[in-house]
Amino acid sequence: MSETTQSQETSGTDSSTGQPLQTVAGETEEETRPEWIDYRFDGAAKLVSEDLDVFYGDDHAIKGVSMEIPEKSVTALIGPSGCGKSTFLRCLNRMNDRIKSARIDGSVTLDGEEIYQDGVNLVELRKRVGMVFQSPNPFPKSIRDNISYGPRKHGDIETGLLARLLGRSNEEEEEELVERSLRQAALWDEVKDRLDDNALGLSGGQQQRLCIARALATDPQVLLMDEPASALDPIATSKIEDLIHDLAEEYTVVIVTHNMQQAARISDQTAVFLTGGELVEYGDTDKIFENPESQRVEDYITGKFG
Secondary structure, eight states: OOHHHHOOOEEEEOTTTOOEEEEETTEEOOOOOHHHHOOOOSSOEEEEEEEEEEEETTEEEEEEEEEEEESSSEEEEEOSTTSSHHHHHHHTTTGGGGSTTEEEEEEEEETTEETTSTTOOHHHHHHHEEEEOSSOOOOSSBHHHHHHHHHHHTTSOOOSHHHHHTTOOOHHHHHHHHHHHHHHTTOHHHHTTOTTSBGGGSOHHHHHHHHHHHHHTTOOSEEEEESTTTTSOHHHHHHHHHHHHHHTTTSEEEEEOSOHHHHHHHOSEEEEEETTTEEEEEEEHHHHHHSOSOHHHHHHHTTSOO
């Protein structure tokens, strides 16, 4: 443990009182102000959380998080390990429902519709709000089948002998879908001549872009990414970052990252979560990194803890 983390020394002063701020467990003790998380932006909000609390048994993982996420932009969620940013991300398409000990209070709306109300079709929700995970997880199938798997399951395309006999085969639509999705994921030129090869034979970076293409194939409106480049080399990471920038022209992208330089490079706005599952500051990325309001956020960004 570093001396900074162990210390109880003062760290800056409270701007309103002029009194010194104390550090505890590496973080400055200060009260989060509502204006620090009241992010105003032009255009519509795609996702809105209000007073969102998440519990894993007795563990209060997310505490009263309220934030609006603009459409067709990149929102980065940053903060030290265990601060709740991935938990919050999974709330946006109800992936936490898969965890038996999880309990969610509060509200999340997608285009103004409450996603936690009774009767919500979770399959349809996760079609609209796709997700890409930290480690590439392609299916042990061909590249083509990885892309078409979701649309087949949703009944958007039908292929095979029975579909042909019934006159419902969509093989041309499938080929168009595969090419379009792979092009969107900047992978088409690398794999177009081996679409029937097993996807597990791709490199790690290619596998992650394939997973992004697979998520795009179901025609989502939002793409959630949980540290999508953390397991990749710098060259593959650069390709993923370029891809995220391009995707934001058509999709709402929310990304969790431990790499603050990455957040600064690719995001339009940044939300900073700190110890205890608290959203401490949220605003334009340039403002967060160059002139944060919170002393705790400044300490985190400058590497004093985390």
